[in-house]
Amino acid sequence: MRTNLDFSPLFRSSIGFERMLNALDAASRAETIDNWPPYDIVKAGEDEYRIAMAVAGFSQDELAIIQEQNMLVVSGQKANGEDVQYLHRGIAGRSFQRRFELADHVKVVDAGLVNGLLTIDLKREIPEEMKPRQIEIGTGNAMPKAETKQIDAETQAA
Template sequence: MRTNSDFTPLFRSSVGFERMLNALEAARRAETVDNWPPYDIVKTGEDDYRITMAVAGFSQDELALSQEENMLVVSGQKANGEDVQYLHRGIATRPFHRRFELADHVKVVDAELVNGLLTIGLKRETPEEVKPRQIEIATAQAMPKAEPEQIEAGKHAA
Protein backbone atom coordinates (compact mmCIF):
# COMPACT_ATOMS: atom_id res chain seq x y z
CA MET A 1 0.00 0.00 0.00
CA ARG A 2 1.46 3.30 -1.07
CA THR A 3 0.26 6.69 0.05
CA ASN A 4 1.10 9.96 -1.60
CA SER A 5 2.51 12.51 0.80
CA ASP A 6 3.04 16.14 -0.01
CA PHE A 7 5.90 17.70 1.98
CA THR A 8 5.45 21.16 0.43
CA PRO A 9 3.85 22.66 3.57
CA LEU A 10 6.85 21.52 5.60
CA PHE A 11 9.23 23.22 3.19
CA ARG A 12 7.28 26.46 3.59
CA SER A 13 7.30 26.43 7.38
CA SER A 14 10.71 25.03 8.33
CA VAL A 15 14.27 26.24 8.11
CA GLY A 16 17.33 24.00 7.94
CA PHE A 17 15.48 20.71 7.46
CA GLU A 18 15.91 20.53 3.68
CA ARG A 19 18.16 17.45 3.78
CA MET A 20 15.73 15.49 5.94
CA LEU A 21 12.72 16.49 3.85
CA ASN A 22 14.57 15.67 0.62
CA ALA A 23 15.48 12.25 2.05
CA LEU A 24 11.82 11.61 2.93
CA GLU A 25 10.79 12.67 -0.56
CA ALA A 26 13.42 10.39 -2.15
CA ALA A 27 12.41 7.45 0.06
CA ARG A 28 8.78 7.95 -0.93
CA ARG A 29 9.71 7.84 -4.62
CA ALA A 30 12.21 4.98 -4.37
CA GLU A 31 11.09 1.60 -5.58
CA THR A 32 12.78 -1.33 -3.88
CA VAL A 33 14.10 -3.23 -6.86
CA ASP A 34 16.77 -5.36 -5.24
CA ASN A 35 16.95 -6.23 -1.59
CA TRP A 36 20.09 -8.35 -1.81
CA PRO A 37 22.20 -8.88 0.20
CA PRO A 38 19.98 -9.03 3.27
CA TYR A 39 21.00 -6.80 6.19
CA ASP A 40 20.01 -5.73 9.70
CA ILE A 41 20.36 -2.31 11.30
CA VAL A 42 20.54 -2.35 15.10
CA LYS A 43 20.78 0.48 17.62
CA THR A 44 23.24 -0.79 20.23
CA GLY A 45 23.48 2.28 22.45
CA GLU A 46 22.54 5.93 22.79
CA ASP A 47 24.83 6.92 19.90
CA ASP A 48 25.94 3.52 18.59
CA TYR A 49 24.58 1.51 15.65
CA ARG A 50 25.50 -1.68 13.83
CA ILE A 51 24.76 -2.81 10.27
CA THR A 52 25.13 -6.54 9.64
CA MET A 53 25.05 -7.79 6.04
CA ALA A 54 24.93 -11.42 4.91
CA VAL A 55 27.64 -11.62 2.26
CA ALA A 56 28.22 -15.37 2.12
CA GLY A 57 30.70 -16.36 -0.57
CA PHE A 58 32.52 -12.99 -0.62
CA SER A 59 36.02 -12.65 0.76
CA GLN A 60 37.39 -9.54 2.43
CA ASP A 61 39.21 -8.39 -0.73
CA GLU A 62 36.00 -8.68 -2.80
CA LEU A 63 34.15 -6.20 -0.57
CA ALA A 64 34.54 -2.43 -0.45
CA LEU A 65 33.28 0.13 2.07
CA SER A 66 33.39 3.88 1.61
CA GLN A 67 31.90 6.84 3.43
CA GLU A 68 31.46 10.12 1.65
CA GLU A 69 29.89 12.81 3.81
CA ASN A 70 26.56 11.30 4.92
CA MET A 71 26.52 8.30 2.58
CA LEU A 72 27.89 4.85 3.40
CA VAL A 73 28.39 2.64 0.35
CA VAL A 74 29.00 -1.11 0.63
CA SER A 75 29.76 -2.97 -2.56
CA GLY A 76 30.85 -6.45 -3.50
CA GLN A 77 32.27 -7.93 -6.69
CA LYS A 78 33.31 -11.55 -7.03
CA ALA A 79 36.68 -12.11 -8.62
CA ASN A 80 36.42 -13.84 -11.97
CA GLY A 81 38.40 -16.99 -11.61
CA GLU A 82 36.68 -20.31 -11.56
CA ASP A 83 35.30 -21.75 -14.75
CA VAL A 84 32.87 -24.17 -13.15
CA GLN A 85 29.77 -25.79 -14.58
CA TYR A 86 27.04 -25.47 -11.93
CA LEU A 87 24.27 -28.03 -11.82
CA HIS A 88 22.46 -25.85 -9.28
CA ARG A 89 23.48 -22.40 -8.13
CA GLY A 90 21.68 -21.30 -4.96
CA ILE A 91 24.36 -19.09 -3.39
CA ALA A 92 24.05 -15.63 -4.86
CA THR A 93 27.41 -14.13 -5.72
CA ARG A 94 26.24 -11.40 -8.04
CA PRO A 95 27.77 -7.95 -7.63
CA PHE A 96 25.96 -5.54 -5.32
CA HIS A 97 26.04 -1.88 -4.43
CA ARG A 98 24.14 -0.93 -1.25
CA ARG A 99 23.80 2.67 -0.01
CA PHE A 100 22.96 3.81 3.51
CA GLU A 101 22.08 7.44 4.23
CA LEU A 102 23.73 8.47 7.51
CA ALA A 103 22.63 11.24 9.84
CA ASP A 104 24.92 14.17 10.55
CA HIS A 105 28.01 13.31 12.62
CA VAL A 106 27.59 9.50 12.22
CA LYS A 107 30.92 7.88 11.42
CA VAL A 108 32.02 4.34 10.63
CA VAL A 109 34.20 3.15 13.53
CA ASP A 110 34.95 -0.42 12.43
CA ALA A 111 34.09 -3.20 10.01
CA GLU A 112 34.57 -6.93 10.38
CA LEU A 113 33.89 -9.98 8.20
CA VAL A 114 33.22 -13.17 10.18
CA ASN A 115 31.45 -16.32 8.97
CA GLY A 116 29.91 -14.61 5.95
CA LEU A 117 28.55 -11.66 7.96
CA LEU A 118 29.93 -8.18 7.37
CA THR A 119 29.44 -6.13 10.54
CA ILE A 120 29.86 -2.35 10.35
CA GLY A 121 30.03 -0.34 13.57
CA LEU A 122 28.71 3.23 13.49
CA LYS A 123 28.86 5.98 16.10
CA ARG A 124 27.34 9.44 16.31
CA GLU A 125 30.06 11.80 17.47
CA THR A 126 28.43 15.14 18.16
CA PRO A 127 31.00 17.97 18.12
CA GLU A 128 31.25 20.10 21.24
CA GLU A 129 30.09 23.21 19.36
CA VAL A 130 26.68 21.67 18.59
CA LYS A 131 26.07 20.03 21.97
CA PRO A 132 23.65 21.78 24.32
CA ARG A 133 25.44 24.05 26.75
CA GLN A 134 24.53 26.18 29.72
CA ILE A 135 24.79 29.91 29.23
CA GLU A 136 25.54 31.94 32.31
CA ILE A 137 23.29 34.88 32.91
CA ALA A 138 25.22 37.86 34.19
CA THR A 139 23.64 40.16 36.73
CA ALA A 140 23.63 43.81 35.88
CA GLN A 141 25.82 45.89 38.13
CA ALA A 142 23.64 48.24 40.10
CA MET A 143 24.31 51.73 38.86
CA PRO A 144 25.37 54.02 41.69
CA LYS A 145 22.49 56.20 42.69
CA ALA A 146 23.09 59.75 41.70
CA GLU A 147 22.51 62.18 44.50
CA PRO A 148 20.07 64.83 43.46
CA GLU A 149 21.88 68.05 42.78
CA GLN A 150 21.14 70.86 45.13
CA ILE A 151 20.77 74.12 43.40
CA GLU A 152 21.77 76.86 45.73
CA ALA A 153 19.54 79.74 45.75
CA GLY A 154 21.69 82.72 45.10
CA LYS A 155 20.92 86.11 46.47
CA HIS A 156 20.17 88.51 43.71
CA ALA A 157 20.28 92.19 44.30
CA ALA A 158 17.24 93.84 43.13
Protein backbone atom coordinates in the same frame (compact mmCIF):
# COMPACT_ATOMS: atom_id res chain seq x y z
CA MET B 1 -0.20 0.70 -4.78
CA ARG B 2 2.21 3.56 -4.07
CA THR B 3 0.94 7.11 -3.82
CA ASN B 4 3.37 9.92 -4.57
CA LEU B 5 3.20 12.69 -2.01
CA ASP B 6 3.75 16.34 -2.84
CA PHE B 7 6.09 17.94 -0.29
CA SER B 8 6.14 21.39 -1.91
CA PRO B 9 3.74 22.95 0.66
CA LEU B 10 6.12 21.85 3.41
CA PHE B 11 9.09 23.39 1.59
CA ARG B 12 7.21 26.71 1.43
CA SER B 13 6.28 26.79 5.12
CA SER B 14 9.32 25.31 6.90
CA ILE B 15 12.79 26.62 7.52
CA GLY B 16 15.78 24.41 8.24
CA PHE B 17 14.11 21.08 7.45
CA GLU B 18 15.33 20.77 3.86
CA ARG B 19 17.44 17.64 4.48
CA MET B 20 14.58 15.81 6.17
CA LEU B 21 12.10 16.77 3.45
CA ASN B 22 14.56 15.78 0.71
CA ALA B 23 15.07 12.41 2.41
CA LEU B 24 11.30 11.85 2.60
CA ASP B 25 10.94 12.86 -1.02
CA ALA B 26 13.72 10.48 -2.10
CA ALA B 27 12.24 7.64 -0.03
CA SER B 28 8.83 8.12 -1.63
CA ARG B 29 10.40 7.85 -5.10
CA ALA B 30 12.22 4.57 -4.46
CA GLU B 31 11.09 2.31 -7.26
CA THR B 32 12.67 -1.06 -6.69
CA ILE B 33 13.50 -2.67 -3.41
CA ASP B 34 16.30 -5.20 -3.55
CA ASN B 35 16.32 -7.60 -0.62
CA TRP B 36 19.82 -8.90 -1.25
CA PRO B 37 22.04 -9.18 0.67
CA PRO B 38 20.00 -9.43 3.86
CA TYR B 39 21.07 -7.16 6.72
CA ASP B 40 20.24 -6.15 10.29
CA ILE B 41 20.59 -2.74 11.93
CA VAL B 42 21.13 -2.92 15.69
CA LYS B 43 21.26 -0.11 18.23
CA ALA B 44 24.23 -1.19 20.35
CA GLY B 45 24.25 1.76 22.76
CA GLU B 46 23.09 5.32 23.28
CA ASP B 47 25.05 6.61 20.27
CA GLU B 48 26.33 3.32 18.81
CA TYR B 49 24.89 1.27 15.95
CA ARG B 50 25.88 -1.89 14.09
CA ILE B 51 25.00 -3.08 10.61
CA ALA B 52 25.31 -6.84 10.10
CA MET B 53 25.15 -7.99 6.48
CA ALA B 54 25.14 -11.59 5.23
CA VAL B 55 27.68 -11.72 2.39
CA ALA B 56 28.36 -15.44 2.09
CA GLY B 57 30.86 -16.27 -0.63
CA PHE B 58 32.50 -12.82 -0.70
CA SER B 59 36.05 -12.25 0.50
CA GLN B 60 37.46 -9.06 2.03
CA ASP B 61 39.02 -8.09 -1.29
CA GLU B 62 35.66 -8.30 -3.07
CA LEU B 63 33.88 -5.92 -0.66
CA ALA B 64 34.09 -2.13 -0.41
CA ILE B 65 32.73 0.23 2.26
CA ILE B 66 32.67 3.93 1.40
CA GLN B 67 31.34 6.80 3.53
CA GLU B 68 30.54 10.04 1.71
CA GLN B 69 29.09 12.82 3.85
CA ASN B 70 25.84 11.29 5.20
CA MET B 71 25.79 8.25 2.92
CA LEU B 72 27.31 4.82 3.59
CA VAL B 73 27.73 2.64 0.50
CA VAL B 74 28.52 -1.07 0.85
CA SER B 75 29.25 -2.87 -2.40
CA GLY B 76 30.41 -6.30 -3.44
CA GLN B 77 31.91 -7.37 -6.74
CA LYS B 78 32.87 -11.00 -7.34
CA ALA B 79 36.26 -11.45 -8.95
CA ASN B 80 36.16 -13.07 -12.35
CA GLY B 81 37.41 -16.54 -11.53
CA GLU B 82 37.63 -19.77 -13.38
CA ASP B 83 34.75 -20.91 -15.53
CA VAL B 84 32.86 -23.38 -13.36
CA GLN B 85 29.90 -25.48 -14.48
CA TYR B 86 27.30 -25.57 -11.71
CA LEU B 87 24.77 -28.37 -11.38
CA HIS B 88 22.90 -26.27 -8.82
CA ARG B 89 23.71 -22.73 -7.71
CA GLY B 90 21.99 -21.74 -4.47
CA ILE B 91 24.56 -19.31 -3.08
CA ALA B 92 24.05 -15.93 -4.68
CA GLY B 93 27.27 -14.46 -5.98
CA ARG B 94 25.92 -11.48 -7.85
CA SER B 95 27.30 -8.00 -7.42
CA PHE B 96 25.45 -5.66 -5.10
CA GLN B 97 25.42 -2.11 -3.82
CA ARG B 98 23.55 -1.22 -0.64
CA ARG B 99 23.15 2.42 0.49
CA PHE B 100 22.44 3.63 4.01
CA GLU B 101 21.48 7.23 4.80
CA LEU B 102 23.34 8.32 7.95
CA ALA B 103 22.34 11.02 10.39
CA ASP B 104 24.59 14.00 11.02
CA HIS B 105 27.86 13.24 12.84
CA VAL B 106 27.58 9.43 12.45
CA LYS B 107 30.94 7.90 11.58
CA VAL B 108 32.12 4.39 10.72
CA VAL B 109 34.25 3.16 13.62
CA ASP B 110 35.12 -0.39 12.58
CA ALA B 111 34.26 -3.09 10.04
CA GLY B 112 34.96 -6.81 10.01
CA LEU B 113 34.17 -9.96 8.04
CA VAL B 114 33.77 -13.18 10.03
CA ASN B 115 32.14 -16.38 8.76
CA GLY B 116 30.35 -14.63 5.89
CA LEU B 117 28.91 -11.89 8.11
CA LEU B 118 30.08 -8.33 7.47
CA THR B 119 29.69 -6.12 10.53
CA ILE B 120 30.02 -2.33 10.39
CA ASP B 121 30.14 -0.42 13.68
CA LEU B 122 28.88 3.16 13.65
CA LYS B 123 29.03 5.87 16.29
CA ARG B 124 27.46 9.30 16.56
CA GLU B 125 30.12 11.75 17.68
CA ILE B 126 28.74 15.22 18.32
CA PRO B 127 31.47 17.91 18.17
CA GLU B 128 32.23 19.71 21.44
CA GLU B 129 31.05 23.07 20.08
CA MET B 130 27.60 21.58 19.38
CA LYS B 131 27.13 19.96 22.80
CA PRO B 132 25.13 21.84 25.44
CA ARG B 133 27.32 23.74 27.88
CA GLN B 134 26.71 25.36 31.24
CA ILE B 135 27.20 29.14 31.36
CA GLU B 136 28.34 30.42 34.75
CA ILE B 137 26.78 33.56 36.08
CA GLY B 138 29.44 35.94 37.36
CA THR B 139 29.16 38.49 40.17
CA GLY B 140 30.81 41.89 40.62
CA ASN B 141 31.84 42.33 37.00
CA ALA B 142 28.68 43.97 35.84
CA MET B 143 28.82 46.64 33.20
CA PRO B 144 28.84 50.20 34.58
CA LYS B 145 25.53 51.97 34.55
CA ALA B 146 25.11 54.54 31.86
CA GLU B 147 24.62 58.10 33.05
CA THR B 148 21.14 59.36 32.60
CA LYS B 149 20.77 62.89 31.38
CA GLN B 150 17.64 64.83 31.98
CA ILE B 151 16.64 67.41 29.48
CA ASP B 152 14.92 70.45 30.94
CA ALA B 153 12.59 72.12 28.57
CA GLU B 154 11.39 75.58 29.27
CA THR B 155 7.84 76.19 28.44
CA GLN B 156 6.91 79.60 27.22
CA ALA B 157 3.42 80.87 27.46
CA ALA B 158 2.28 82.91 24.59
